[in-house]
Amino acid sequence: MKHDLTEDRNDPGQEGPGPDCQGCSISRRRAVMEIVAGLGLALAATGLSDEKLLAQPFAAISGLRNLANTITYPVPTADGVQIDKANDVILVRWGGMVRAFNLSCTHRNTALKWDDRTEQFYCTKHRSRFTTAGEFIPRSGRATRAMDRFAITREGATVRVDLNALYQADRNAAAWNAAGVAV
Numbered sequence: 001m002k003h004d005l006t007e008d009r010n011d012p013g014q015e016g017p018g019p020d021c022q023g024c025s026i027s028r029r030r031a032v033m034e035i036v037a038g039l040g041l042a043l044a045a046t047g048l049s050d051e052k053l054l055a056q057p058f059a060a061i062s063g064l065r066n067l068a069n070t071i072t073y074p075v076p077t078a079d080g081v082q083i084d085k086a087n088d089v090i091l092v093r094w095g096g097m098v099r100a101f102n103l104s105c106t107h108r109n110t111a112l113k114w115d116d117r118t119e120q121f122y123c124t125k126h127r128s129r130f131t132t133a134g135e136f137i138p139r140s141g142r143a144t145r146a147m148d149r150f151a152i153t154r155e156g157a158t159v160r161v162d163l164n165a166l167y168q169a170d171r172n173a174a175a176w177n178a179a180g181v182a183v
Contacts, residue, residue, distance in 0.1 A: 123143065
């Protein structure tokens with residue numbers, strides 16, 4: 001069914017379905033109000049106010065994913081954290097290294113957050129904390145191991161993250177330690 005959203009008018013008799021709409025009586029203003037209300041409910045469900053969402057201390061990115069399940073990102077130009085929620089990747093440039101981490105906490109797969117004040121990752125569910133290198137900070141929560149790292153290679157002005165190669169520090173320490181590129 002095609003909906004013809006009419007302009008709101010002061011005369012209620014003028015509001016109503018357009019010539020192509022059968023039984024539709026929604027105005028543009030009402031449609032916009034319903035969309036805004038829905039966004040407000042979705043925002044409330046996340047537990048974050050719009051003020052907090054706009055003030056997040058990290059950059060949101062989206063990499064170019066290919067059929068081989070690798071993602072290409074530009075090499076970060078400065079120390080910081082970039083989060084690609086669509087691909088569950090955290091890209092970190094810190095101390096002359098670029099590393100790619102799984103977005104999930106190693107305890108219960110809760111999405112990790114970045115705390116700009118302490119320069120640490122943290123799990124909102126059980127309070128585990130991790131360094132910029134992905135190392136678990138003991139006695140900080142329920143996690144028992146470091147963040148998982150993806151294999152990463154540098155190709156000129158880009159880095160390629162291999163989503164098929166995810167390393168755990170406690171199971172493959174050599175690969176986990178090697179999962180980073182110098183910048």
